[in-house]
Amino acid sequence: MATVRDVAERAGVSIATVSFVLNGTKPVTAATRNRVESAMSELGYHRNVLARALAARRTRIIALAHPRLDNGFGSDFITSASRAARARGYHLVLWPVDxxxxxxxxxxxxxxxxxxxxxxxxLEDARVEALLAAGTPFALIGRTADPAGLIHVDIDFDQSMSDALDHLQELGHQDITLITATQPLPEYGPKVRSEAAYRRLCAKRGLRPFLLECEPTVAAGRAIQLPPGTTAVILMNELAGFGLLSQLAGAGIDVPADLSILSFGSPALAPIAEPQLTIMRAPGAILGTLGVDALIDHLETPGPTPPPQLHPCTLEPGASTTLRR
Amino acid sequence: MATVRDVAERAGVSIATVSFVLNGTKPVTAATRNRVESAMSELGYHRNVLARALAARRTRIIALAHPRLDNGFGSDFITSASRAARARGYHLVLWPVDxxxxxxxxxxxxxxxxxxxxxxxxLEDARVEALLAAGTPFALIGRTADPAGLIHVDIDFDQSMSDALDHLQELGHQDITLITATQPLPEYGPKVRSEAAYRRLCAKRGLRPFLLECEPTVAAGRAIQLPPGTTAVILMNELAGFGLLSQLAGAGIDVPADLSILSFGSPALAPIAEPQLTIMRAPGAILGTLGVDALIDHLETPGPTPPPQLHPCTLEPGASTTLRR
DNA sequence: CTGAAAGCGCTTACAG
DNA sequence: CTGAAAGCGCTTACAG
Structure with missing residues (x-):
């Protein structure tokens, strides 16, 4: 592997000059720059990121700390995060930490x-404390209970829930039940925030709130007992949704004619359902890019905490919602 | 951040000695070791991996090169790979490369x-050539057309197909159709190898081979026309499987009474199907660990190419296969 | 605009 | 068993 020294020698300059053209940190005459650049390409020079990082006290490596990946927008998120990092000349390392x-x-x-x-x-996160204590810059995907002053990107649950209700209300529904998933950890942000948004919006719109929750399994979905009068369901429990569909089919209740279902879920599963589900799609890929970019922006030009980036889910119409009869 | 210099000073030794106890590379008396170790813990010393990497010419960082993650065993694989790396004191960086x-x-x-x-x-992979040319050690998840001499881990398609046929034959089936997915790239290893294994095993077992392929969509599954006489299906096309189930339900064909279905697929989707699918589960998490360990083994003790690690899919009984009537 | 030199925080022959 | 010193491949004040 060629080093700056090799390049400098071949171009007849000092290694400092090579570094200047490499980084554009100081003015260099066009002639010198050209000599250096041809030397680099002739030698197939690639700068060693380790040495650069050590000398510059900036590694241009960021970590993605993930307790587990099996949930929600895992793959999309990671793919977009790693692409975003690469697009800015950074590397992304995976830290599987609890x-x-x-x-x-x-x-x-x-x-x-x-x-x-x-x-x-x-909502209460020990990792955030550790990061704060160490003085390491970080960006949250999601939010702690009080995220003020912290860089974070998240789903806009208020907007998403509002959009979901809009969709159903435009179809004439007023008795709309929200079904969430029982969580292993009590204080799970997305659930807490969605339920709060649902309650607030129902109050504001004069709708009667119905909240239900069950385990995230098909079997639990089969056992759901919908409140009488419900004409539409907002699902935040994909697996139970399939159980619910099966239960309804067995009971001769037609979806969407008798009951509309709007599911917060993944486009991968939607077409499997019968009828194909109308979904609110989580902005996994977008959050990956936003999170990485927000962090890198802050690393490159430190300053006051940038405002949170909240992004709503996107309505993707299927065949599971229709006009209330 | 404390450095080796700080530790050395506090322990009253040279930085070389600190390094020796850090790495266990040279014998150190118990007394000295103790002094160094207490100095380290008193200072909260963590060794700088960058400096170590630069000096030792070994970074202990490995890359996971992934064209895209949306497929197959993505999340499981990545989680297990990053854990495996960490367990060995390595970092895993994500390289989103085509x-x-x-x-x-x-x-x-x-x-x-x-x-x-x-x-x-x-089967033909330009990245392999680049890696070979650069002399960078690597491990394949999957296989090129001729993987001899390359470190690789993969699904054992022969064994998996054999297990799948065993399961169905034990239930009395003899007319077994294999349904695969049309691939965007012509030479897709898993498909090529599975089909070859199916053909070979059918010949060996005196079964008549039926091969079908369709797009990996629910709609394509609805349009599948099974060869007359088929009593069981091996599916390597999960989405089409749901379409097939729907088609069969509409036609009054009972699964599994009239037709058994064994699907190479994910445990996430299996319970959604009705009836719950019997699946051959891909060993995603296992391959992640095996791949990382094989690479690190080779990095730490170079030698002849270790033998390939082939791991079969696991049969997870559901309710979609039963005795042939 | 360019260069000589120090230094980032380690590891590792080499000596003793 | 321990230490002084060189060196990994860069960046960055400091001078000129």
Whole structure:
């Protein structure tokens, strides 16, 4: 592998000059620049990111801390996050850490990364404390209970719920039940915020709120007992949704003629349902890009905390919602 | 952040000695070791991985090169791969690269990683050539057309297909149709190998082979025309499977009474189907661990190419297969 | 605009 | 068993 020294020698300049053209950090005459650039391409020079990082005290590596990946928008998110990082000349390392301050503290101490993107943020999150204590810049995917002053991107649950209700109300529905999933951890942000948004919007719109929750399984969905009078359902429990569909089919209740279903879920599963589900699609890929960009922006031009980036889910019409009869 | 220098000073030794106890590379008396270790813990010392990497010419970072993640065992695989790396003291960086030799060549040139795990390997893969040319160690998840001499881990398609046929034959089936998915790229290893295994095993077992393929969509599944006489189906096309189930239900054909279905697929989707699908589950998490471990083993003790690690899918009984009537 | 030199925080021959 | 010193491949004040 060629080094700056090789390039400098071939171009007849000092290694400092090579560095200046490499980084554009100081003015260099066109002639010198050309000599350096041809030397680089002739030698197939690639700068060593490790040495650069050590000397510059900036690694241009960021971590994606993920307790687990099996949920929600996992794959989309990761693909877009790693692409976003690469697009800005950064590398993304994966840190499989639990919500544990020691574990992340140890990782931070290694000095490998300039910042951290935190997935699966809890309302109370020990990792956030560790990051704050270490002075390591970070961006949250999701939000703690009080995210003021923290860089974060998240689903806009208010807007999403509003859009969901709009869709159903435009179809004439007024008795709309919200079905969520029982969570292993009590304080799960998306659920808490969605329920709050639903309650608030119902009050504001003069709708009677019906909230239900069940385990995220097909079997639990089969056992759902909808409140009498319900003509539409907002689902935040994809698996139970399939159970519910099966239960309804068995009972001769037609979807959407008798009951409209709007499901917060993934486009992968929607076409499997019968009828194909109308979904509110989570902006996984968008959040990946926003989170990484927000962090890198902050790393490159530190300043006051940028405003949160909240992005709503997108309505993707299927065949499971229709006019109330 | 404390450095080796701080530790050395506090312990009253040289930085070399600190390094020796850090790495266990040279014998150190118990007394000295103790002094160094207490100094380290008192200072909350963490070794800087960048500096170590630069000095030792080994970064202990490996890359996971992934064209896209949306397919197959994506999330499971990545989670297990990143855990496996961490368990061995390595970091895993994500490289979102297409099957393009330039792109991966540029990334390798940066000197960030000791080796690469390659996902989504094609029968002819430009990235493999680039890696070979650069002399960068790598492990394949999947296989090229001729993987001899390359470290690789993959699904054992022969064994998996054999297990699938065993299951169905034990239930009395002899007319077994294999349904695969049309691929965007012509030479897709899993499909090619599965079909070959199916053909070979049918011949060996005196079964008549029926092969079908269709687009990986629910709609395509609805349009499948099974060969007359088929009593069981092996599906390697999950989405089409749902379409097929729907088609059969509409035609009054009972699964599994009239037709058994064994699907190579994910445990996430199996319970959604009605009846719940009997599946051959891809060993995504296992391959993640095996791939990373194989690469790191080779990095730490170079030697002849270790034998390929082939791991079969696991039969997970559902309610979609039963005795032939 | 360009260069000589120090330094980032480690590891590793080489000596003793 | 321990230490002094060189060096990994860069960046960045500091001078000129």
């Amino acid at each position: 919500n544990d301050s020691d574990e992340i503290g140890e990782l931070i101490g290694q000095g490998l990364v300039d910042g951290v993107v935190l997935m699966e943020v809890l | 099957n393009d030799s330039d792109e991966i060549g540029e990334l390798i040139g940066q000197g960030l990683v000791d080796g690469v795990v390659l996902m989504e390997v094609l």
